[in-house]
Protein backbone atom coordinates (compact mmCIF):
# COMPACT_ATOMS: atom_id res chain seq x y z
CA UNK A 314 0.00 0.00 0.00
CA UNK A 315 1.67 3.29 -1.08
CA UNK A 316 1.78 6.02 1.56
CA UNK A 317 0.73 8.76 -0.84
CA UNK A 318 -1.94 9.56 -3.39
CA UNK A 319 -1.91 11.28 -6.74
CA UNK A 320 -3.87 14.52 -6.84
CA UNK A 321 -5.08 15.06 -10.39
CA UNK A 322 -5.69 18.79 -10.10
CA UNK A 323 -4.02 22.00 -11.09
CA UNK A 324 -5.91 23.88 -8.39
CA UNK A 325 -3.54 25.15 -5.66
CA UNK A 326 -6.52 25.31 -3.26
CA UNK A 327 -7.11 21.58 -3.62
CA UNK A 328 -3.44 20.81 -2.90
CA UNK A 329 -3.54 23.07 0.15
CA UNK A 330 -6.75 21.51 1.49
CA UNK A 331 -5.45 17.98 0.95
CA UNK A 332 -2.29 18.95 2.85
CA UNK A 333 -4.55 19.94 5.74
CA UNK A 334 -5.65 16.30 6.02
CA UNK A 335 -2.04 15.23 6.47
CA UNK A 336 -2.03 12.94 3.42
CA UNK A 337 1.08 12.98 1.27
CA UNK A 338 0.38 13.64 -2.37
CA UNK A 339 2.03 14.05 -5.70
CA UNK A 340 0.49 16.05 -8.51
CA UNK A 341 -0.61 14.16 -11.60
CA UNK A 342 -1.22 16.91 -14.11
CA UNK A 343 -2.64 16.76 -17.61
CA UNK A 344 -0.04 16.90 -20.36
CA UNK A 345 -0.45 19.55 -23.10
CA UNK A 346 -1.74 16.89 -25.55
CA UNK A 347 -4.72 16.24 -23.26
CA UNK A 348 -7.47 18.77 -23.72
CA UNK A 349 -8.65 19.03 -20.11
CA UNK A 350 -10.97 21.99 -20.79
CA UNK A 351 -13.00 20.04 -23.34
CA UNK A 352 -14.25 17.77 -20.54
CA UNK A 353 -16.19 20.68 -19.06
CA UNK A 354 -18.98 20.86 -21.61
CA UNK A 355 -22.58 20.83 -20.38
CA UNK A 356 -24.91 18.40 -22.18
CA UNK A 357 -28.36 19.57 -23.29
CA UNK A 358 -30.78 19.54 -20.36
CA UNK A 359 -28.15 18.25 -17.95
CA UNK A 360 -28.74 19.11 -14.28
CA UNK A 361 -25.90 20.74 -12.30
CA UNK A 362 -25.62 17.63 -10.09
CA UNK A 363 -25.40 15.25 -13.04
CA UNK A 364 -22.93 17.58 -14.75
CA UNK A 365 -20.48 17.94 -11.85
CA UNK A 366 -20.48 14.19 -11.20
CA UNK A 367 -20.02 13.31 -14.86
CA UNK A 368 -17.14 15.78 -15.32
CA UNK A 369 -15.44 14.45 -12.18
CA UNK A 370 -15.70 10.88 -13.47
CA UNK A 371 -14.22 11.95 -16.81
CA UNK A 372 -11.37 13.78 -15.08
CA UNK A 373 -10.65 10.65 -13.05
CA UNK A 374 -10.77 8.38 -16.13
CA UNK A 375 -8.24 10.64 -17.84
CA UNK A 376 -6.00 10.79 -14.77
CA UNK A 377 -5.97 7.03 -14.23
CA UNK A 378 -5.14 6.51 -17.91
CA UNK A 379 -2.35 9.09 -17.58
CA UNK A 380 -0.89 7.33 -14.54
CA UNK A 381 -0.82 4.04 -16.45
CA UNK A 382 0.59 5.62 -19.60
CA UNK A 383 3.42 7.21 -17.63
CA UNK A 384 4.15 3.90 -15.88
CA UNK A 385 3.72 5.44 -12.41
CA UNK A 386 3.21 3.35 -9.27
CA UNK A 387 -0.27 2.13 -8.50
CA UNK A 388 -1.18 4.72 -5.84
CA UNK A 389 -4.78 5.99 -5.46
CA UNK A 390 -5.81 8.91 -7.68
CA UNK A 391 -8.04 11.73 -6.41
CA UNK A 392 -9.82 14.42 -8.36
CA UNK A 393 -12.70 16.86 -7.93
CA UNK A 394 -14.84 19.34 -9.78
CA UNK A 395 -16.69 22.37 -8.48
CA UNK A 396 -19.63 24.08 -10.08
CA UNK A 397 -21.97 26.88 -9.05
CA UNK A 398 -25.68 26.37 -9.72
CA UNK A 399 -28.37 29.01 -9.73
CA UNK A 400 -31.45 26.83 -9.89
CA UNK A 401 -30.70 24.65 -12.92
CA UNK A 402 -28.34 27.19 -14.44
CA UNK A 403 -24.71 26.13 -14.30
CA UNK A 404 -22.10 28.83 -13.76
CA UNK A 405 -18.66 27.51 -14.57
CA UNK A 406 -15.43 29.47 -14.79
CA UNK A 407 -15.92 32.89 -16.44
CA UNK A 408 -14.49 33.28 -19.93
CA UNK A 409 -13.37 36.85 -19.33
CA UNK A 410 -14.03 39.90 -17.15
CA UNK A 411 -17.37 40.64 -18.83
CA UNK A 412 -18.54 37.09 -18.23
CA UNK A 413 -17.43 37.37 -14.59
CA UNK A 414 -19.48 40.56 -14.15
CA UNK A 415 -22.50 38.83 -15.71
CA UNK A 416 -22.21 35.91 -13.26
CA UNK A 417 -21.73 38.14 -10.22
CA UNK A 418 -24.80 40.18 -11.18
CA UNK A 419 -26.80 36.94 -11.33
CA UNK A 420 -25.55 35.87 -7.89
CA UNK A 421 -26.14 39.28 -6.28
CA UNK A 422 -29.00 39.28 -3.78
CA UNK A 423 -29.82 35.59 -4.11
CA UNK A 424 -28.93 32.12 -2.86
CA UNK A 425 -27.09 29.60 -5.03
CA UNK A 426 -25.65 26.14 -4.59
CA UNK A 427 -22.00 25.15 -4.84
CA UNK A 428 -21.56 21.53 -5.84
CA UNK A 429 -18.24 19.76 -5.49
CA UNK A 430 -17.91 16.16 -6.60
CA UNK A 431 -14.88 14.17 -5.42
CA UNK A 432 -13.73 10.82 -6.76
CA UNK A 433 -10.95 8.45 -5.73
CA UNK A 434 -9.71 5.50 -7.78
CA UNK A 435 -8.04 2.82 -5.72
CA UNK A 436 -7.06 -0.24 -7.73
CA UNK A 437 -10.27 -1.29 -9.43
CA UNK A 438 -12.49 0.43 -6.92
CA UNK A 439 -13.88 3.88 -7.31
CA UNK A 440 -15.26 5.90 -4.40
CA UNK A 441 -17.28 9.03 -5.04
CA UNK A 442 -18.94 11.75 -2.97
CA UNK A 443 -20.87 14.94 -3.56
CA UNK A 444 -20.84 18.02 -1.35
CA UNK A 445 -23.68 20.51 -1.73
CA UNK A 446 -23.58 23.91 -0.03
CA UNK A 447 -25.89 26.89 -0.12
CA UNK A 448 -24.45 30.38 -0.32
CA UNK A 449 -26.39 33.61 0.11
CA UNK A 450 -24.93 36.66 -1.55
CA UNK A 451 -25.84 40.15 -0.42
CA UNK A 452 -27.09 42.55 -3.07
CA UNK A 453 -23.90 44.05 -4.51
CA UNK A 454 -23.65 47.19 -6.56
CA UNK A 455 -22.34 47.38 -10.12
CA UNK A 456 -19.41 49.34 -8.77
CA UNK A 457 -18.47 46.62 -6.29
CA UNK A 458 -18.80 44.00 -9.03
CA UNK A 459 -16.57 46.02 -11.35
CA UNK A 460 -13.96 46.55 -8.63
CA UNK A 461 -13.95 42.89 -7.64
CA UNK A 462 -13.67 41.77 -11.26
CA UNK A 463 -10.79 44.18 -11.86
CA UNK A 464 -8.88 42.47 -9.01
CA UNK A 465 -8.62 39.38 -11.24
CA UNK A 466 -9.82 37.05 -8.47
CA UNK A 467 -12.92 35.77 -10.35
CA UNK A 468 -10.90 34.24 -13.18
CA UNK A 469 -10.43 30.49 -12.89
CA UNK A 470 -13.14 30.22 -10.19
CA UNK A 471 -16.52 28.58 -10.66
CA UNK A 472 -19.24 31.24 -10.40
CA UNK A 473 -16.58 33.97 -10.70
CA UNK A 474 -15.83 34.34 -7.00
CA UNK A 475 -13.59 32.97 -4.26
CA UNK A 476 -15.03 32.56 -0.78
CA UNK A 477 -11.44 32.36 0.51
CA UNK A 478 -10.72 35.75 -1.04
CA UNK A 479 -12.26 39.21 -1.13
CA UNK A 480 -15.67 37.79 -2.10
CA UNK A 481 -16.06 36.72 1.53
CA UNK A 482 -17.33 40.28 2.08
CA UNK A 483 -20.32 39.57 -0.21
CA UNK A 484 -21.41 36.39 1.55
CA UNK A 485 -24.18 36.78 4.12
CA UNK A 486 -24.64 33.13 4.95
CA UNK A 487 -23.50 29.66 4.01
CA UNK A 488 -24.82 26.24 4.90
CA UNK A 489 -22.78 23.22 3.97
CA UNK A 490 -19.03 22.90 3.62
CA UNK A 491 -16.64 25.85 3.49
CA UNK A 492 -13.86 23.62 2.10
CA UNK A 493 -16.33 22.17 -0.43
CA UNK A 494 -17.05 25.69 -1.69
CA UNK A 495 -13.28 26.25 -2.00
CA UNK A 496 -12.99 23.11 -4.11
CA UNK A 497 -12.30 20.08 -1.91
CA UNK A 498 -14.76 19.10 0.85
CA UNK A 499 -12.62 17.92 3.77
CA UNK A 500 -15.19 15.68 5.45
CA UNK A 501 -16.13 13.75 2.29
CA UNK A 502 -12.52 13.55 1.10
CA UNK A 503 -11.37 12.14 4.44
CA UNK A 504 -14.09 9.51 4.20
CA UNK A 505 -13.00 8.49 0.70
CA UNK A 506 -9.38 8.28 1.83
CA UNK A 507 -10.32 6.15 4.82
CA UNK A 508 -12.21 3.76 2.57
CA UNK A 509 -8.97 3.40 0.60
CA UNK A 510 -7.07 2.52 3.80
CA UNK A 511 -5.52 5.87 4.71
CA UNK A 512 -5.57 7.05 8.30
CA UNK A 513 -6.83 10.62 8.25
Ligand SMILES: Cc1cn([C@H]2C[C@H](O)[C@@H](COP(=O)(O)OP(=O)(O)OP(=O)(O)O)O2)c(=O)[nH]c1=O
Nearest residue numbers: 322323324394395470471474475476494495496
Ligand atom coordinates in the same frame (compact mmCIF):
# COMPACT_ATOMS: atom_id res chain seq x y z
C1 LIG B 1 -17.00 28.94 -5.61
C2 LIG B 1 -15.50 28.85 -5.52
C3 LIG B 1 -14.76 28.16 -6.46
N1 LIG B 1 -13.39 28.10 -6.36
C4 LIG B 1 -12.58 27.37 -7.37
C5 LIG B 1 -12.30 25.92 -7.02
C6 LIG B 1 -11.88 25.33 -8.34
O1 LIG B 1 -10.45 25.46 -8.49
C7 LIG B 1 -12.55 26.25 -9.37
C8 LIG B 1 -13.54 25.48 -10.18
O2 LIG B 1 -12.88 24.85 -11.22
P1 LIG B 1 -12.73 23.28 -11.40
O3 LIG B 1 -12.99 23.00 -12.83
O4 LIG B 1 -13.51 22.53 -10.37
O5 LIG B 1 -11.18 23.01 -11.06
P2 LIG B 1 -9.87 23.61 -11.71
O6 LIG B 1 -9.98 23.69 -13.19
O7 LIG B 1 -9.49 24.87 -10.96
O8 LIG B 1 -8.79 22.50 -11.32
P3 LIG B 1 -8.71 20.95 -11.76
O9 LIG B 1 -9.82 20.65 -12.73
O10 LIG B 1 -7.35 20.78 -12.35
O11 LIG B 1 -8.86 20.22 -10.46
O12 LIG B 1 -13.21 27.28 -8.63
C9 LIG B 1 -12.73 28.72 -5.31
O13 LIG B 1 -11.49 28.68 -5.24
N2 LIG B 1 -13.46 29.40 -4.37
C10 LIG B 1 -14.81 29.50 -4.42
O14 LIG B 1 -15.41 30.12 -3.51
